[in-house]
Structure formats: structure tokens, C-alpha cells
Amino acid sequence: MKQLAVILMSYWLLACGESVQTNNQLQPSPDSTQFYPTASFFENQMTVLPTMKKNMLVFHTKDGKKDSTQLSIPAFQELVKExxxxxxxxxxxxxxxxxxxxxDAATNSYTLSYTAVDTTVTVKGMEVLLDEQTNQVKRVFIRSVYRKGNGSIMEQHNWNTAKGFQIIRSFTNEQGYTMNELTEVQWEE
Known part of the structure; x- marks a missing residue:
């Protein structure tokens, strides 16, 4: 019982303590910092994958309804443009x-993480995982939020170099209605 009283008293003292303002706001990276050129990577993937003659399938789920089909090269390229x-x-x-x-020793990767310091930008964050040995892209994760009409859209773009990619969207309007959509593309290894 004494321990509980000491713990509660400690929390109370910490909560009542003087608020200290620190300058912990995220600052942008210096101008000389070279960000990973994801556009070049995706443009390369858009060009190279169709030449490999891999069978590409797209799985689309919207409001619980599922559909799948073989993906044409022009449709693949349109999705990669996103x-x-x-x-x-x-x-x-x-x-x-x-x-x-x-x-990251667990995945044998270097993770390049980009966090928005400006709340008005659409892309809120991005992670690029590079193989430790080859520096080749293993995965890319991109999070975006933006307004459209009377609602907001949250997007998650996930790229797995060896297997495919996903685009996940969640649209919420002012009345609270939410619609979820998943587009998943897979290709043969």
C-alpha cells in the first residue's frame, strides 16, 4: 500500500511540476542533404518490370467488394505514376x-525516414528501406493526407520491390461516412 501511495504521489508531483518549453519542434534537414530519389526509382521500375514479361495481377477491394484481373502495362504505369x-x-x-x-539489424536494412515538418504538405511521411549489402531498394512506404471535396483522404502507398505494391485509401466525409479502398498489384518473382 505504501508503494502505491509513493507512486501516486510521484505522478502527482510530476503533473504539478513547472511546464518547461523546449525547442523540440522538428526542423527540416539541411539544404545539402540528399534525399533518396524515389521518382527515379519508380520510373525505372515502371520501365523495367514490363520488359521482364512478368504476369501482373491487380486485386481491388472497395467497400467490401473484391475484384481481380490481369493488369495491362498501361494500367500498371498509371498506378506507378501515383x-x-x-x-x-x-x-x-x-x-x-x-x-x-x-x-535495422533485424531486416539487414538501412531505413531512410522522412517526416513532414510542415503540416500543410500532402505527403506526411516516407520510409525507404535499402539493402545493407547492395543499397538496392527493398521497400518504400508513403503516407499522405489531403482534402477532396467535403472530405479527407488518407493514403498509404507500399512498394515491395520483389513482389508488388499496395495503395490503400480511406475517404471520410464531413458526416463521418468512411469508404475504404485497397488496390494490390502482385507479379511473379
């Missing part, structure tokens, strides 16, 4: 982001 449009590596865009890099 990834290209999310590139943040150019000089005018990168000033709105902070880059952090860490080595």
Missing part, C-alpha cells in the same frame, strides 16, 4: 521534411 507523384526529393519540396537514417 508513387512518382509522391516524390519529395526535389529542392523545393525537401525543405518541408526531416530525414533520419538508421540501420
Amino acid at each position: 508513387f512518382i507523384a509522391k516524390d519529395i526529393s526535389d529542392a523545393t519540396t525537401k525543405k518541408h521534411y526531416r530525414e533520419t537514417i538508421f540501420q
